[in-house]
Structure formats: C-alpha cells, structure tokens
Amino acid sequence: MSNLVCCQIIPPDVLYQIIKEGTSEQKDKFIRTLELSEILRTQRSIIAGMRGVGNILKIAGHLQKRRIVYDANHADDIFSLPGEPKRYEEDLKETGDNDVDSCFNNTGLVYDFYKEVFMRNSIDDDGMEMNSSVHFGVDFDNAVWTGSQMVYGDGSDLLFKKGSVASNLTVTAHELTHGVTDHEANLVYRGQPGALNEHMSDVFAAMCDQWVSKHTVDESSWLIGKDMLIEGQALRSLKDPGTAYPTDKQIDHIRDYHTGMLIHYSSGIPNRAFYLTCKEIGINSYSWQKVGKIWYATLIDKLREYSKFQDAADSTFDVAGSLYGKDSKEQAAVYKGWEGVGITPRESSDMTANLVGGKRRRRHQIL
Ligand SMILES: [Zn+2]
Numbered sequence: 001m002s003n004l005v006c007c008q009i010i011p012p013d014v015l016y017q018i019i020k021e022g023t024s025e026q027k028d029k030f031i032r033t034l035e036l037s038e039i040l041r042t043q044r045s046i047i048a049g050m051r052g053v054g055n056i057l058k059i060a061g062h063l064q065k066r067r068i069v070y071d072a073n074h075a076d077d078i079f080s081l082p083g084e085p086k087r088y089e090e091d092l093k094e095t096g097d098n099d100v101d102s103c104f105n106n107t108g109l110v111y112d113f114y115k116e117v118f119m120r121n122s123i124d125d126d127g128m129e130m131n132s133s134v135h136f137g138v139d140f141d142n143a144v145w146t147g148s149q150m151v152y153g154d155g156s157d158l159l160f161k162k163g164s165v166a167s168n169l170t171v172t173a174h175e176l177t178h179g180v181t182d183h184e185a186n187l188v189y190r191g192q193p194g195a196l197n198e199h200m201s202d203v204f205a206a207m208c209d210q211w212v213s214k215h216t217v218d219e220s221s222w223l224i225g226k227d228m229l230i231e232g233q234a235l236r237s238l239k240d241p242g243t244a245y246p247t248d249k250q251i252d253h254i255r256d257y258h259t260g261m262l263i264h265y266s267s268g269i270p271n272r273a274f275y276l277t278c279k280e281i282g283i284n285s286y287s288w289q290k291v292g293k294i295w296y297a298t299l300i301d302k303l304r305e306y307s308k309f310q311d312a313a314d315s316t317f318d319v320a321g322s323l324y325g326k327d328s329k330e331q332a333a334v335y336k337g338w339e340g341v342g343i344t345p346r347e348s349s350d351m352t353a354n355l356v357g358g359k360r361r362r363r364h365q366i367l
Pocket of ligand 1: 007008175201
C-alpha cells in the first residue's frame with residue numbers, strides 16, 4: 001500500500017550533530033536513539049502484526065474514536081511493542097501516568113479535530129483504531145509513526161525535556177497526520193514530495209492546536225513542539241521557518257532550495273506559504289475554516305505520490321477557485337501566499353491537469 005515508511009518528529013541530522021559534538025555519554029545515548037528510530041522506521045509490518053488488544057477490537061467502519069495507550073515499560077526492542085494496555089475507550093479513568101493520560105487525551109483531540117472540521121473518521125477515514133505506546137526505550141528522544149501505531153520516548157533532558165514528547169499535542173497531531181497522508185496523497189518520503197508530506201503534518205498539527213485553543217491567525221504561536229527542547233523554543237516555526245532553535249536550518253523561500261535538501265528543512269517553503277495565505281485571509285480569522293479546507297481537499301483529492309511544490313501551489317489555487325469562486329478573496333490569498341515564497345501558482349483549465357502520478361482511490365470527494 002504505502003511507500004511512506006514512517007516519520008520521526010526530529011530531523012535526523014540534529015541527532016547526528018549531537019553524536020558528532022557530544023560527550024561520550026551523549027554519543028552512546030544518541031547512537032542508541034538513532035538505532036532505535038531506524039528500527040522503528042523499518043519494522044512497520046512486524047508491529048502491525050503484533051497489536052494484541054488492537055487486533056481484537058478492530059472492526060472496520062467504527063463511527064466513534066477508538067484509542068489505546070500502551071506502556072512499553074522502557075523496553076527498547078520492537079518485539080516488546082505495543083506493551084501493556086493502560087488506557088482505552090472502555091475505561092476512561094485517568095491512570096495518573098502523565099504520558100499515558102496526555103497521549104490518550106491528545107489522540108482524542110486529533111480525532112475530534114479531523115471529525116468536526118473535515119468530517120474525517122480517524123486516520124484512514126474508516127474508524128481506524130489509534131494505538132500508541134509511551135515510555136519506549138530509555139531516555140529515547142523521539143516520537144515515531146510506524147505506519148500502524150505511534151511510539152513515544154520519555155526524552156533524555158539532553159535534547160527533549162523529560163516527559164515532553166508524549167504530552168505535546170502538536171507532536172501527536174503531526175505524526176498521526178502522516179497516517180492520513182499515507183492513506184490519501186501517499187507522498188513519497190523524499191525530495192519535494194517528502195517535504196510536502198512533512199508540510200502537511202505540520203500544517204494540520206498547527207491547525208489542530210489552534211482549533212483546540214480557539215486561536216486566530218494572529219494569536220497562534222505557529223510552533224510545532226513548543227517548549228519541548230532543552231535549547232530552543234520549538235522544533236519548527238511555520239510563521240518564521242529557521243528560527244525555532246539555534247541551529248534550525250529550515251528555509252522559507254524557493255531561492256534557497258537545492259536538490260537533496262533534507263525534507264524537514266525544505267518543508268519550510270510550503271509551511272510559510274500556508275501561514276502567509278492564512279494571514280491574507282485575515283489576522284483575526286481561523287486557519288482551519290477556509291485555508292484548512294483548501295489544503296485538506298488538496299491533500300485528499302489532488303496531490304499524489306510524486307507531487308512537487310509547484311503542483312501544490314497550482315492545486316491549492318484551483319481548489320480555492322472551486323470552493324470559493326474564481327477570483328475570490330480566498331483564491332487571491334492562496335496566490336499571494338505562494339508568491340511570498342517565490343512560487344507562482346498556475347491556473348489550470350483542466351482541474352485534473354496537475355495531478356501527478358498515482359491512481360485515484362477516493363471513497364468520497366470534497367471536489
Ligand atoms: Zn514528520
């Protein structure tokens with residue numbers, strides 16, 4: 001099905017940098033984090049086959065959210081996953097473990113956001129169970145979507161603050177959106193399609209955060225992973241890419257793009273385009289109401305495995321015209337948003353002209 005192996009929340013070169021410059025203790029710790037991240041990245045099918053309680057409860061087409069949070073008990077091998085079930089829909093009592101309870105609640109908020117704003121029923125739009133394991137590994141500095149479940153470490157207090165990884169709503173929303181993309185546009189995880197994949201996770205995470213807080217464009221921090229890092233304010237800024245932490249290399253304009261650039265850095269270009277589009281609609285507006293709908297329709301109905309930045313610009317422009325009218329304020333806002341990052345949307349007379357690769361497999365369509 002998918003070509004997306006999975007995603008981890010942190011750009012891999014941040015770990016490489018610490019390994020290169022850190023103390024011997026830090027080197028050992030982060031080499032293990034990298035190893036474990038890599039194992040999780042490549043073992044999605046094994047994990048999928050080991051979902052104990054998840055398999056029992058799996059019934060296609062559920063209309064309500066179904067979450068299970070497991071405790072991995074610090075095991076650092078994938079064969080221990082998912083771990084011991086700690087909290088699920090049938091038992092909503094708080095456990096007292098902040099990682100378990102926050103993860104459970106945030107997963108529910110992400111489900112509610114997709115359902116209420118986009119009428120989407122879970123990751124696959126078919127009631128897929130949302131499984132998460134917390135306390136994975138020892139001081140594991142990452143959060144990973146494996147293709148079938150979420151895995152969260154505790155953080156080491158060297159890179160991420162302890163207890164911050166599993167309790168951050170934008171991290172959960174970002175990673176679960178990789179699952180949504182996996183079931184929709186299925187963008188390959190490299191080059192510009194990979195950057196668009198990362199971008200979609202960031203914009204839907206930012207929107208989910210804003211929807212929960214009822215923050216306007218102006219009120220939002222536009223940060224992903226706020227207050228998680230020991231050094232720096234966040235992992236990424238959609239408003240000002242490249243300013244989230246001291247060595248943040250994210251770019252915000254196509255002139256700075258080059259082939260081979262890490263996708264977590266080139267994703268700053270469409271991220272900034274999204275922010276600028278929202279700003280054009282109005283600083284007192286809500287991102288998810290208009291721009292969010294344009295981006296969602298583009299993700300599920302327009303983009304495909306090998307779509308590039310220009311395809312995203314053209315598609316969002318077309319979708320804005322279809323949803324709000326040709327030459328509407330909304331379509332003009334999309335145009336200005338992309339123009340602000342050096343990409344000029346091209347008008348397409350044929351609404352299918354900018355589809356790139358892949359076969360359509362829609363169950364329903366917004367457009
Ligand atoms: Zn990601």
